Amino acid sequence: QKEVEQNSGPLSVPEGAIASLNCTYSDRGSQSFFWYRQYSGKSPELIMSIYSNGDKEDGRFTAQLNKASQYVSLLIRDSQPSDSATYLCAVITSSNTGKLIFGQGTTLQVKP
Amino acid sequence: EAGVTQFPSHSVIEKGQTVTLRCDPISGHDNLYWYRRVMGKEIKFLLHFVKESKQDESGMPNNRFLAERTGGTYSTLKVQPAELEDSGVYFCASSGHLSYGYTFGSGTRLTVV
Numbered sequence: 341q342k343e344v345e346q347n348s349g350p351l352s353v354p355e356g357a358i359a360s361l362n363c364t365y366s367d368r369g370s371q372s373f374f375w376y377r378q379y380s381g382k383s384p385e386l387i388m389s390i391y392s393n394g395d396k397e398d399g400r401f402t403a404q405l406n407k408a409s410q411y412v413s414l415l416i417r418d419s420q421p422s423d424s425a426t427y428l429c430a431v432i433t434s435s436n437t438g439k440l441i442f443g444q445g446t447t448l449q450v451k452p
Numbered sequence: 453e454a455g456v457t458q459f460p461s462h463s464v465i466e467k468g469q470t471v472t473l474r475c476d477p478i479s480g481h482d483n484l485y486w487y488r489r490v491m492g493k494e495i496k497f498l499l500h501f502v503k504e505s506k507q508d509e510s511g512m513p514n515n516r517f518l519a520e521r522t523g524g525t526y527s528t529l530k531v532q533p534a535e536l537e538d539s540g541v542y543f544c545a546s547s548g549h550l551s552y553g554y555t556f557g558s559g560t561r562l563t564v565v
Contacts, residue, residue: 442496
């Protein structure tokens with residue numbers, strides 16, 4: 341079992357729709373959760389962080405965390421073609437050394 | 453504020469040669485990380501410096517890889533001798549705090565032929 345799992349996609353949504361990206365993790369003691377966006381050939385860019393159960397909103401992005409289910413998600417409202425990228429879920433596990441464990445990433449395609 | 457800088461951006465070397473990658477973290481960031489993404493796989497941790505000390509090098513693949521961070525500023529990652537399976541994108545990242553997401557550099561794409 342991988343430590344952090346994501347559906348590789350591609351996830352295709354029409355412009356203006358809500359894109360829902362999901363991630364599960366195996367270490368129940370994990371404390372910090374991140375979503376990175378990576379455009380092709382570019383470096384990962386941090387877009388959201390979440391540390392406690394519930395929702396965290398930032399503009400069109402909402403991160404959701406459910407530690408009991410070991411599940412974290414990212415919702416993108418009013419999706420734009422510029423949101424087309426690979427979204428990486430990353431977790432700092434219970435070791436809390438700052439080391440990020442990444443999922444393989446979900447490719448999102450937003451069609452005009 | 454300058455971001456994390458890596459160079460070279462690309463490197464093509466022959467199997468058996470040596471390559472040195474460099475990373476300049478954000479000024480004042482004590483934590484510096486190296487990651488690698490090989491084709492088709494997830495980004496994987498290589499090692500973590502706190503200032504000039506290696507905090508965790510559990511992700512280093514083998515002893516052909518040597519990382520240094522003299523003086524706690526920039527870091528180098530040397531691969532000697534390079535093998536075909538070392539090809540991939542090497543990312544450096546820095547952080548001022550362990551639990552916060554950190555900033556990645558643009559990466560070095562290494563191709564070993």
